Amino acid sequence: MKIVLLFFSACCLFHPVVRAQSAADSISIRNLANNILTEGKAYSNLKLLCKDAPARLSGSPNAAKAVELARKMLQDAGADTVYLQPCMVPHWVRGNAEEADLVIAGGKRVSLNVCALGNSMGTGPGGISAPVIEVRSFGELDQLGRKVIKGKIVFFNYPMKQTLINTFEAYGDAVPYRVLGPSRAAKYGAVGIILRSLSTSLNDFPHTGITRYDTTLPKIPALAVSTNDAEKLSNYLRLKMVSRLFMKDNCQMLGDVPSCNVIGELRGTEHPDEIITVGGHLDSWDLAEGAQDDGAGVVQSIEVIRALKALGIKPHRTIRAVCFMNEENGARGGAAYADSAASDGNQYLFALESDNGGFTPRGFSLQCGPAQFQEITAWRTLFEPYGVYLWRRGGAGTDVEPLARVKSVVGELLPDSQRYFDFHHAGNDLFDAVNRRELLLGAINMTALIYLVSTYGI
Amino acid sequence: MKIVLLFFSACCLFHPVVRAQSAADSISIRNLANNILTEGKAYSNLKLLCKDAPARLSGSPNAAKAVELARKMLQDAGADTVYLQPCMVPHWVRGNAEEADLVIAGGKRVSLNVCALGNSMGTGPGGISAPVIEVRSFGELDQLGRKVIKGKIVFFNYPMKQTLINTFEAYGDAVPYRVLGPSRAAKYGAVGIILRSLSTSLNDFPHTGITRYDTTLPKIPALAVSTNDAEKLSNYLRLKMVSRLFMKDNCQMLGDVPSCNVIGELRGTEHPDEIITVGGHLDSWDLAEGAQDDGAGVVQSIEVIRALKALGIKPHRTIRAVCFMNEENGARGGAAYADSAASDGNQYLFALESDNGGFTPRGFSLQCGPAQFQEITAWRTLFEPYGVYLWRRGGAGTDVEPLARVKSVVGELLPDSQRYFDFHHAGNDLFDAVNRRELLLGAINMTALIYLVSTYGI
Numbered sequence: 001m002k003i004v005l006l007f008f009s010a011c012c013l014f015h016p017v018v019r020a021q022s023a024a025d026s027i028s029i030r031n032l033a034n035n036i037l038t039e040g041k042a043y044s045n046l047k048l049l050c051k052d053a054p055a056r057l058s059g060s061p062n063a064a065k066a067v068e069l070a071r072k073m074l075q076d077a078g079a080d081t082v083y084l085q086p087c088m089v090p091h092w093v094r095g096n097a098e099e100a101d102l103v104i105a106g107g108k109r110v111s112l113n114v115c116a117l118g119n120s121m122g123t124g125p126g127g128i129s130a131p132v133i134e135v136r137s138f139g140e141l142d143q144l145g146r147k148v149i150k151g152k153i154v155f156f157n158y159p160m161k162q163t164l165i166n167t168f169e170a171y172g173d174a175v176p177y178r179v180l181g182p183s184r185a186a187k188y189g190a191v192g193i194i195l196r197s198l199s200t201s202l203n204d205f206p207h208t209g210i211t212r213y214d215t216t217l218p219k220i221p222a223l224a225v226s227t228n229d230a231e232k233l234s235n236y237l238r239l240k241m242v243s244r245l246f247m248k249d250n251c252q253m254l255g256d257v258p259s260c261n262v263i264g265e266l267r268g269t270e271h272p273d274e275i276i277t278v279g280g281h282l283d284s285w286d287l288a289e290g291a292q293d294d295g296a297g298v299v300q301s302i303e304v305i306r307a308l309k310a311l312g313i314k315p316h317r318t319i320r321a322v323c324f325m326n327e328e329n330g331a332r333g334g335a336a337y338a339d340s341a342a343s344d345g346n347q348y349l350f351a352l353e354s355d356n357g358g359f360t361p362r363g364f365s366l367q368c369g370p371a372q373f374q375e376i377t378a379w380r381t382l383f384e385p386y387g388v389y390l391w392r393r394g395g396a397g398t399d400v401e402p403l404a405r406v407k408s409v410v411g412e413l414l415p416d417s418q419r420y421f422d423f424h425h426a427g428n429d430l431f432d433a434v435n436r437r438e439l440l441l442g443a444i445n446m447t448a449l450i451y452l453v454s455t456y457g458i
Numbered sequence: 459m460k461i462v463l464l465f466f467s468a469c470c471l472f473h474p475v476v477r478a479q480s481a482a483d484s485i486s487i488r489n490l491a492n493n494i495l496t497e498g499k500a501y502s503n504l505k506l507l508c509k510d511a512p513a514r515l516s517g518s519p520n521a522a523k524a525v526e527l528a529r530k531m532l533q534d535a536g537a538d539t540v541y542l543q544p545c546m547v548p549h550w551v552r553g554n555a556e557e558a559d560l561v562i563a564g565g566k567r568v569s570l571n572v573c574a575l576g577n578s579m580g581t582g583p584g585g586i587s588a589p590v591i592e593v594r595s596f597g598e599l600d601q602l603g604r605k606v607i608k609g610k611i612v613f614f615n616y617p618m619k620q621t622l623i624n625t626f627e628a629y630g631d632a633v634p635y636r637v638l639g640p641s642r643a644a645k646y647g648a649v650g651i652i653l654r655s656l657s658t659s660l661n662d663f664p665h666t667g668i669t670r671y672d673t674t675l676p677k678i679p680a681l682a683v684s685t686n687d688a689e690k691l692s693n694y695l696r697l698k699m700v701s702r703l704f705m706k707d708n709c710q711m712l713g714d715v716p717s718c719n720v721i722g723e724l725r726g727t728e729h730p731d732e733i734i735t736v737g738g739h740l741d742s743w744d745l746a747e748g749a750q751d752d753g754a755g756v757v758q759s760i761e762v763i764r765a766l767k768a769l770g771i772k773p774h775r776t777i778r779a780v781c782f783m784n785e786e787n788g789a790r791g792g793a794a795y796a797d798s799a800a801s802d803g804n805q806y807l808f809a810l811e812s813d814n815g816g817f818t819p820r821g822f823s824l825q826c827g828p829a830q831f832q833e834i835t836a837w838r839t840l841f842e843p844y845g846v847y848l849w850r851r852g853g854a855g856t857d858v859e860p861l862a863r864v865k866s867v868v869g870e871l872l873p874d875s876q877r878y879f880d881f882h883h884a885g886n887d888l889f890d891a892v893n894r895r896e897l898l899l900g901a902i903n904m905t906a907l908i909y910l911v912s913t914y915g916i
Contacts, residue, residue, distance in 0.1 A: 037620045162495045165844055165899070200895060360818070360874045362845070386623055387820070387874075389847035416818045416845075416874065418895040437658060437876040441623070 028451065029382055032307050033444045041306055042443050043436045045073050045299040046358075050289035050431040057286040058326040059091030059257045066282050067262055070323040073302050074264030078309030079321070081267070084260040087336035089326040091257045092119050094286055095250035100194060100223055102236055103129070103244040112233065113226040115206040115287060116249040117178060117195065118329045120222040121213075127248030128153070128221065130191050134237050138176070138184055150189030153245050156181050157196045157234055159227075160421065167200050167417040168356065171424075174198050175209075182222040183214035192221045192247055196230035198421065204228050205426035208285050210329045223247055259325045261333045264305055268318040274457065275341070276319050277351035277408075278304050278450050281327035281399055288429040292420065295431075296358025296439055297397075298323050300413075303443040304450050315454035317349065324399040327355065334399030341406045348408035350453045353397020354446060357423075358439040359415035363390025364449065366411040367404060372458055376409075379452050388445050390414060409458055413442055486909065487840055490765050491902045497768065500761040500901050501894045503531050504754065504816075508747035508889035515744040516784040517549030517715045524740050525720055528781040531760050532722030536767030537779070539725070542718040545794035547784040549715045550577050552744055553708035558652060558681055560694055561587070561702040570691060571684040573664040573745060574707040575636060575653065576787045578680040579671075585706030586611070586679065588649050592695050596634070596642055608647030611703050614639050615654045615692055617685075618879065625658050625875040626814065629882075632656050633667075640680040641672035650679045650705055654688035656879065662686050663884035666743050668787045681705055717783045719791045722763055726776040732915065733799075734777050735809035735866075736762050736908050739785035739857055746887040750878065753889075754816025754897055755855075755871075756781050761901040762908050773912035775807065782857040785813065792857030799864045806866035808911045811855020812904060815881075816897040817873035821848025822907065824869040825862060830916055834867075837910050846903050848872060867916055871900055 036042070053066040067084065074082045098116055101109040116122070133148065134155040135141045141154065156177045160170040178195055185193050197207035206224045213219045225233060236242045262282060268274060280297020284290020301321040308315060325333035341348050352364075366373055370393075377391045395401070396410035404410050415438070423429040494500070511524040525542065532540045556574055559567040574580070591606065592613045593599045599612065614635045618628040636653055643651045655665035664682045671677045683691060694700045720740065726732060738755020742748020759779040766773060783791035799806050810822075824831055828851075835849045853859070854868035862868050873896070881887040 033623075034621045162895075163492045165491075167895070201893075360876050418818050418899065419893050422893070435659075435877050435880070437620075437625070441876065 025452065026382055029448045031311055032447050032451065033386060035310055036303060036307050036440050036444050036447065039310065040303055040440055040443065042299040042303040042439055045302060046291060046295050046434060046439065047431050049295045049298065050291050054289040055286040056282065056284050056290060058089035058259060058283045058329060060286065063259060063283055063325070067260060070262040070282055070298060074262065074305065074321060077264065077302050077306035079264030079266060079305050082264045085263055085336055085340065086258060086260045087325060087332045088256040089259040089332050090119070090330045091254040092329060093252060093254060095122060095252065098223065098249040100225065100245060100247040102233065102242050103246060104236060104241045105243070112229040113204050113206050114194065114223040115208050116251040117211040117222040117224055118208050118285065119210045119212070119253060120182065120251060121219045122250040122252055123192065123221040123248050125250060127246055128192055129244050129246045132242060132245035134234055141184060141188065146188040149185065152190055153192040153194060153247065154185040154190045155194045155233060157230055159196060160198060160200050162200065167421050170200065171198060171421060178209055179212050182211050182220050183217050186217045186220045190220060194245065194247065195222065195224045197224045197227050199227050200421040202227045202231065203422065205428050207424060207426045208287060209425045221247060221249060223249065261325050261337055262323040264302065264321045266305055266308060266315055266319045268316055269314045270316040272318050273346045274317040274349050275346045276317055276349055276450055276454050277322055277400060277403065278319065278446060279322035279324055279399055280354050281333070282323040283326050283328050285328055285425045287427045289431055290429060291431045291434050292357040292423045292429050293425065294327065294355045296434055297354035300354045300439065300443040300446055304447045307447050308451065313451065317454045317457065319450055319454050327398050331398055334402050338402035338405065341403055348403050348406045349458055350409045351400035351403045352411050352413065352446060352449060353400045354413040354442060355397045356413060356417065357415050357420045358434040358442060359419060360438045361388050361413055361415050361442045361445045363388050363392065363414040364411055365392050365394035365396065365414055366409060367396045368393065368409040372409055375458060383445060383448060386444050386448065387441060413446055415442055483910065484840055487906045489769055490905050490909065491844060493768055494761060494765050494898050494902050494905065498761055498898055498901065499764055500757040500897055503757040503760060504749060504892060504897065505889050507753045507756065508749050512747040513744040514740065514742050514748060516547035516717060516741045516787060518744065521717060521741055525718060528720040528740055528756065532720065532763065532779060535722065535760050535764035537722030537724060537763050540722045543721055543794055543798065544716060544718045545783060545790045546714040547717040547790050548788045549712040550787060551710060551712060553580060553710065556681065556707040558683065558703060558705040560691065560700050561704060562694060562699045563701065570687040571662050571664050572652065572681040573666050574709040575669040575680040575682055576666050576743065577668045577670070577711060578640065578709060579677045580708040580710055581650065581679045581706050583708060585704055586650055587702050587704040590700060590703035592692055599642060599646065604646040607643065610648055611650040611652060611705065612643040612648045613652045613691060615688055617654060618656060618658050620658065625879050628658065629656060629879060636667055637670050640669050640678050641675050644675045644678045648678060652703065652705065653680065653682045655682045655685050657685050658879040660685045660689065661880065663886050665882060665884045666745060667883045679705060679707060681707065719783050719795055720781040722760065722779045724763055724766060724773055724777045726774055726912070727772045728774040730776050731804045732775040732807050733804045734775055734807055734908055734912050735780055735858060735861065736777065736904060737780035737782055737857055738812050739791065740781040741784050741786050743786055743883045745885045747889055748887060749889045749892050750815040750881045750887050751883065752785065752813045754892055755812035758812050758897065758901040758904055762905045765905050766909065771909065775912045775915065777908055777912050785856050789856055792860050796860035796863065799861055806861050806864045807916055808867045809858035809861045810869050810871065810904060810907060811858045812871040812900060813855045814871060814875065815873050815878045816892040816900060817877060818896045819846050819871055819873050819900045819903045821846050821850065821872040822869055823850050823852035823854065823872055824867060825854045826851065826867040830867055833916060841903055841906060844902050844906065845899060871904055873900055
């Protein structure tokens with residue numbers, strides 16, 4: 001690894017902006033890393049959060065339980081102050097009767113692994129039964145039009161693209177079918193949709209996630225079907241063996257309810273009004289334990305506070321770990337935090353989110369100008385011993401992105417993406433899906449970056 | 459990602475050796491990657507190998523079955539010629555009676571999760587029962603000496619170091635206790651050893667792997683105990699609750715038997731006598747399916763041949779995929795291949811092994827001179843779209859390393875190491891432990907490197 005470090009150091013000589021890579025910083029980061037790897041609480045905190053407050057969807061009793069757990073974790077981590085920041089959140093409930101059956105030749109029924117899409121409307125207690133038509137794209141839907149689509153259930157069978165190496169790009173490519181699919185189909189008179197789950201693997205888990213209705217069109221029920229059963233359904237359709245699809249679910253959107261973000265702060269010793277935010281989201285989908293999405297990001301953010309405090313590091317600038325509420329189906333927590341930031345008189349310097357899973361970290365994405373990017377990436381060699389090589393100007397986490405409007409540099413941790421969509425929003429997003437060392441390595445790199453920004457500013 | 463590519467390109471301007479990064483190479487690699495991701499056989503081949511020939515320890519019937527499977531896979535991949543290269547291999551058998559019980563106060567017995575170390579001698583049918591003493595290091599063992607150790611079972615409780623980010627470094631640090639522990643203890647009159655498994659996680663799986671006896675000392679039986687049970691045993695000992703340890707296993711080393719490497723070749727069009735080798739090892743430990751170790755490397759190496767052939771690429775130099783036999787407990791296949799290379803009149807240019815698991819690739823290690831290293835790393839930007847950033851001069855795979863004596867550049871794929879020692883040599887090294895996309899991404903980077911070397915030489 002030394003060879004590579006030398007190579008990078010050589011590069012830096014030609015680099016217009018070179019930051020002091022003090023040996024002291026390298027040693028501080030090594031001490032933080034050792035502490036996180038041997039004394040860290042991120043993994044045990046994740047277990048607690050997953051097992052005591054699984055399925056912590058906004059507005060649910062478990063979301064409230066998660067708030068109390070996070071508050072306690074931040075206190076135990078040694079935050080100077082821990083407080084709740086109120087926000088109203090949507091309250092969607094899944095109900096308990098999701099099913100979809102293919103009715104095939106002779107009236108025989110073949111049941112499929114399905115779940116309702118988040119924020120969708122249920123079918124009502126009787127369910128619906130209609131002919132089903134497979135479409136491979138919105139273009140194909142538009143071509144078929146009202147004449148073919150009316151009265152039918154549309155089966156959106158758009159697989160995530162395997163050839164995109166970064167699976168988040170494949171997600172970005174396919175997610176419009178989940179978010180917009182129901183209304184696009186309703187426009188042509190469809191009575192429901194069934195979506196091929198957004199997963200890069202073939203498995204039996206249906207993957208939920210929000211859909212958004214166009215309020216000018218009928219709100220039709222919307223299910224996701226597992227990728228294996230999407231293949232099965234497609235095969236039955238190709239063989240013309242399907243007479244109808246029956247689907248039933250009794251989910252519903254209730255009125256907004258009060259909830260909150262949970263915030264823990266280490267007050268800056270020199271510039272207390274310069275705020276550095278690190279966070280993940282506390283809410284999760286309701287099918288599993290929300291371990292990768294986003295228990296991992298929550299406990300990593302709390303770990304930043306714990307590790308700095310454990311080593312007696314007093315940050316120059318104020319560091320806040322924020323456990324955001326409602327990222328999954330409304331992003332109200334992130335909005336509330338940004339609203340407060342816009343009016344509280346503090347300067348919001350930098351905000352980092354971890355919401356791409358607790359996998360081995362590969363890099364950081366930063367939403368900032370080129371000069372700021374050069375400033376930050378001048379630290380890159382400090383991260384290479386911990387596996388981070390990739391720095392890119394790009395997007396930021398959903399919860400911290402709104403801080404861009406108060407001129408904060410915003411960003412996100414980029415863990416390895418290959419396995420993320422095996423678990424995302426599905427019933428297998430369980431504590432055991434997270435590897436301890438991978439989770440801690442993410443926390444180490446986050447802590448290192450927050451430590452550097454809190455010391456030197458941007 | 460574009461930003462990073464630009465940064466690297468800028469670096470290369472200052473680099474003394476710059477290779478032509480032809481757009482054609484970039485396109486060829488993209489085509490190979492797309493083919494591997496959508497038409498690849500590595501994952502289905504891995505399933506076949508794991509399910510039809512699990513526990514393929516050298517000399518076992520399943521090792522012979524694996525030879526036939528690999529031969530068929532190489533033929534199906536489109537190799538010009540497929541052949542077997544004979545070698546003699548050790549034949550060690552585990553038997554069927556491994557157990558270890560703590561005898562605690564009142565004669566109560568607490569059983570532990572154990573397995574015999576590879577190549578070790580059994581206790582005989584009656585087992586052995588002796589007081590057990592925990593040591594934390596060889597230094598401590600030496601200090602205690604014959605007076606304390608004689609007649610006892612030594613419990614080597616040396617955990618892998620959590621603070622080493624690359625878990626292979628932690629393995630290198632701890633593995634002497636497995637390889638040398640029994641003879642070091644026998645020197646002081648110990649009657650057996652029980653080793654804390656070499657794993658970075660706390661789990662219930664004992665991890666096997668070879669031990670080597672000093673032939674001038676008594677060969678004493680040697681078990682590995684799971685990390686969870688190592689903690690348990692240590693606790694019982696601290697509380698002075700253990701009167702004796704009973705251990706029993708009937709493994710034995712039989713005489714050498716014939717076996718072979720399996721080789722598939724794409725003959726070079728311009729320099730057929732310049733040989734490029736890519737390989738993994740076909741044998742595995744006998745406790746599971748050998749999926750990460752090293753079914754992954756075998757199917758990735760076969761995939762190199764398949765992908766090049768599928769795209770109609772005729773390599774300038776000869777490419778050989780080699781499925782090595784007996785890496786685990788003798789390395790005889792690698793030795794046989796190198797012996798043949800030393801006398802067959804061909805020029806051995808480059809040899810790459812994948813034997814660090816089928817996880818997301820992070821880089822390559824190359825055992826070569828500085829000039830060769832510069833030559834090869836001038837290609838680095840071609841690999842970054844596929845997640846490989848780390849190039850280091852270092853070691854090579856066990857099977858290809860002997861080719862260094864015929865002046866071949868040798869190397870190995872460096873996948874992410876965080877999860878490897880959760881599975882290594884243990885009962886959970888199963889097909890399901892390998893993620894399809896991670897496996898394929900490794901195959902892509904291997905194919906790209908072999909393609910470039912076969913085109914340009916070194």
